[in-house]
Amino acid sequence: MSNMVKLTINETAVEAPAGTLLIDAAKLAGIEIPAFCYYEGMSLQAACRMCLVEIEKAPKLMAACVVPVAEGMIVRTESPAVVKARKTTLEFLLTNHPLDCPVCDKGGECELQDMVFKYGAGESRFTEVKQHVPEKQWSPVVFYDGPRCILCYRCVRVCNEGMGVGALGIVNRGVAAEIAPSHGDHLECDECGSCIDICPVGALTSGAYRYKTRPWEMEHVGTICTHCSNGCKTTLGVRNNEIVRGNNRDRSGVNGEFLCVKGRYAFDFNHHPERLQTPLLRVNGKLEEVSWSRALQAVVEKFKAGGKAGVVGSTRIANEEAYLLQKFARTVLKTNNIDHHRSGDVVTLLDSLSGKTATLGTADDCYNAKAVLIVGADLSQQQPFLANQIRANHRHHKAGIYVATPGAVREDKIAKASARTADGNWLPAVESMAEKLKGEKELLVLFGDSVKGEGVRKLVAFGESLGIPVKYICLVDYANSRGAMDMGLLPDLGPGYHAVEGAPGLTLPQMMAATDLDLLWVVGANPLARHTLASSKAFVVVQDLFLTETAQRADVVLPAASAYEKNGTVTNVCGQVQRLKRGVETVGAKTDLNIIGLIARGMGVNLGKVDADAVFAEIQKTVRGYNVPLPVIVTGGAAQTMPVNGRVPSTVLPELIQSSRDTLFTTGTLTRYSKILNEVMEAPGGLYR
Amino acid sequence: MTFSPELEARFADLLTHYPPGRQRGALVPMLMYAQDEVGAVTPELMAELAKRLDVSVLQVDEVVGYYSMLHKKPQGKTHVQICTNVACMLRGGAELYDHACKKLGIGHKQTQASGVFSLEEVECIGACSWAPAIQLNYTFHHEVTTDKLDQLLEGLQ
Ligand code: SF4
Ligand code: SF4
Ligand code: SF4
Ligand code: FES
């Protein structure tokens, strides 16, 4: 493959590795060959004929998207015959195309519009009445307008190959050909919207976005999805301070253009009518709306009064906020009673990998590792982007996939070996694959919450025994689950997993069970959804977006900004730091960072400069592994961290680690407030048999 | 869904003609033979073959929609398919089709009340070299003129 082929394109000498498709070779040389059906990463289709070029000695025009380069090939991409063919192709594509661009969602970003503008004929010779069929709605989010469809098969391929769902097909033939959904008149699928995203024209449109705006009237804000731990970059389309669209067409970030249903649509919680916009204070037993200054004053008084305090942090707030929160707890409230909802045993993993290098897996590894072992996690449901990477790895690199899960999962279909685990006992299943695994060149292991404590050590020992390089990813639930641990929202470990000074504090369940707790400060979490608070005298301060179960028990509720309303950083499941960028604002809400700063000011304590950049600078200096190059994250990239390489003196029981087992359509409390997610819940199964 | 023993035997034999793992290739002949027995490609039939060949019902639907020899509804005793795609159109296919409409008193994808003839205007049936081409059930007829069509149809009344 490495031998280079010399050819000539438009009188320019071009060199490309053997096997390169002509269309890619031209691109390397800066020559554009227009294409609709050709799509990087998907199988070849050669359906649209837009890429026809002239090749000397070939009897007719050839499709550059399927012809590999050959030595001495002489290619012309702008000869009169090619130009004429393109015009004709476009004229054909427009035969029945409705030309309703002024009301089409895609107008302004439509590839067909662009092509006709650049290459097309301004006139059509067809005088017949255009064939019309009515638009169809296939799900709450997917609409199909047949007449606009140019039958490029992109949607079919992205659903089949990319998602592994296979919910779309092409039925009928000729002028009657159209895309059809899996279940007659409707879809049962991931509702990921990838088909809509990839459609070059306005044939597939999204229920969330359609007819809301013209594309050029939006601002585009690149930030990180706030739902699961995978840390997908999402570009929010913002209009009049409202998020109307989420996509990642520019392929920046770890995820390229991938987004699951939550990243693409579940930003709508942000505009939910129940968003808190005014602080609440309990007066005579009832929560009443009060001013910020009155609410903060109440908090400051209680915080100053002291007593036994507990602090519960969030798996969704920014690193800066988590860092400042634990700093406040430890230096101002003088307590180690600080914790968060733990969903994966990262702590034991880091400890067992002590002294080893290059053993933490990344999202890139999911795509590049020669073999992947999945232990105890339904990836397609719980870690949608990592699952997508692994499917692509199998498709493009034929990676060996091994699955050890309690139930059937989508990855079984592409697996070299699958074994079912019983009662959380995954070891026999994994061991049954040992011989096959030894035959692989390298391995990436992803494991869920059934592997914890001693289990993690056993898994690492098993990895060692294979005699091949092995990397690990400990799966966690939420957007900043990993950051919450790295920043030290733990009773026994501070930032960077250093043992705390003094005795370890109470864990989350211990705080809930302590009958003598005087003060409970909950920042962006909802512990009372799972626990009851034993201490009836506890003064409860809650910072949240909504009046959650915990907020309802609070004495002071402070309305917090969402991740889409703040700057800062978050760390994904693989330990990659990325930047949040403020896209919108909710009147009345403040960022958690700001709130913590205001409380500190009210108490007259100095936490240093309270803004996201300043706190991140402090994190860079003090949290090991976070001294990442700023330009990488400032430009929207992901920087790998390695927060510790040494023994981690943890004292916490692994039993506390429990994933919420979210599906594709849920992530904790937040998604309850997403109208779209609640509408598409019809198929949370995921195998679509 | 159950088929006659003869058809089952035919299916079993068909599957041996494809390399391991590629049994789905047998879908087209299976659909055709099953259609002959069942009378049409019913939803039940599509689901059954999808199950047997481990493909989705939608994938079966894609195939059924593509081939003009496969029908989801029962056709007349003789199903008349007339190609009006480019090669045939240039050589009188469209006129042929208009003629058939008038003669049979039915239009595209319609069946006579008597059940004798059904008619369909089809895309290229791969007989362009002898255009205009038509198909009566599974039999091809080439270079058909209106006169020849009349004769053919009258012979089948
Ligand atoms: S929304 Fe996603 S899963 Fe559903 S049809 Fe489109 S690409 Fe397939
Ligand atoms: S719906 Fe869009 S992506 Fe799918 S075939 Fe039609 S034009 Fe292509
Ligand atoms: S995979 Fe996770 S991070 Fe990515 S879009 Fe979905 S919920 Fe968001
Ligand atoms: S891009 Fe080559 S045929 Fe569509």
Ligand code: FES
């Ligand atoms: S065009 Fe009629 S058979 Fe090909």
